[in-house]
Amino acid sequence: MKSLLSTVVTSLLFWANPATACTGFAGLHDHFLPINGTLAVENQIPLNAAGYGVSDFGHGAYMITDGAYQTFVLVSTAGVVVVDAPPTTGHKLQWAIGNLTATPVRWFIYSHSHSDHAGGAYLFANQSHPKVTTISHENTASQLATARDPHRPVPKVTFKDKYTLVAGNQTLELFFPGIGHDLGNIIIYAPKQKVLMMVDQIYAGWVPFWNLAASIYVPGWIEAHDQLLGYDFDVYLGGHMGGPANRTAVKVQREYVHDLYDNCADALIKSGSPENPTVDIAAISKTVLTNNPYNIWAQFAVYLDAVADLCYNKTSDKWLGKLAAQDIFGFSHARTMVSSLRLDYDVLGPNDVQP
């Protein structure tokens, strides 16, 4: 928890840098909007004295959490299947599984490459566990081969489009929806239990993590909302934030992200006109270049943040207090969306070919 906090504080310090000219972010202080009364709090499940909580979905399917991260566990007649091993859960995950079943872990699946979800993989997949089969998307395997991280061993089994794991009496379907949050982030589906998992995609009750979940390809990450809704599921696991979620959480976040898209596109278009002085590119450029001759990056930085701020303001009018932490990460989402609109979706506003 300490390291998570210090990471957050480091990020806040980074944003507080006046050079970013950011007016939308709440600032570095310790009084953010209360999140009680939102699903972010209601969805939490109690942790035991050892520091972990377990949700039982029936038929051998469980979610184990340390309050901030989630692991999916499937107990089969042929051994246990584990999806992800967040380092913060660490040994608590082994205790939780040990208390559920005496069956050994036989399969370890990486949802994606990121170490905050996979940095405990070595606890299940190492020389002392030669019978554990490790599985991931082929892109994840390449990333892990490059990383040479002893905590995240390179998986033995990889796939390109889809993979069905039959483990004793259990079935798990793995599907690659395309590049989005990461190069190889997969959808994990247990059809019998109707449990659907896609990590760092939906944050039930919350706005997504910083910069649209730190996604490497925003259009793919946006598209995944619709791909998830194509499944028949009762339980959704996003890898974060305590308790399990459901279909409603996917729909709500989809609405948030589409609002953000519309508001940021609108702000980009408005920035081409003097009728909107706070974002008017001509007025901003004139001022910044007068104060900072030839400094084109300064001009861009102030202009893009002004556009993001207008988008953040409009999005907040609807979502502040509805999804937790819009005041904390909402501006970063507007900034990331403005960038993606310009570069991926060709919404260039005043920087497009002019009529």
Ligand SMILES: *[C@@H]1O[C@H](CO)[C@@H](O)[C@H](O)[C@H]1NC(C)=O
């Ligand atoms: C949430 O907590 C704040 C104090 O942080 C309190 O003023 C407010 O009444 C609480 N709201 C709900 C819905 O519990």
Ligand SMILES: *[C@@H]1O[C@H](CO)[C@@H](O)[C@H](O)[C@H]1NC(C)=O
């Ligand atoms: C599979 O077997 C495990 C272990 O015996 C059991 O807990 C689980 O309910 C079974 N699941 C299904 C889908 O039959």
Ligand SMILES: *[C@@H]1O[C@H](CO)[C@@H](O)[C@H](O)[C@H]1NC(C)=O
């Ligand atoms: C069960 O959980 C406790 C902590 O709650 C842990 O100390 C113990 O080792 C676990 N048992 C097994 C068999 O893993």
Ligand SMILES: *[C@@H]1O[C@H](CO)[C@@H](O)[C@H](O)[C@H]1NC(C)=O
């Ligand atoms: C192998 O896994 C065990 C837990 O099962 C762990 O205690 C040990 O540190 C791991 N060894 C290595 C070399 O990673």
Ligand SMILES: *[C@@H]1O[C@H](CO)[C@@H](O)[C@H](O)[C@H]1NC(C)=O
């Ligand atoms: C989904 O979860 C929310 C929050 O926990 C709950 O209010 C709602 O009733 C659930 N919807 C369904 C269809 O289960």
Ligand SMILES: *[C@@H]1O[C@H](CO)[C@@H](O)[C@H](O)[C@H]1NC(C)=O
């Ligand atoms: C958005 O901007 C308007 C005009 O400056 C302001 O009145 C309003 O409070 C802002 N909304 C939010 C949610 O900050």
Ligand SMILES: [Zn+2]
């Ligand atoms: Zn991730």
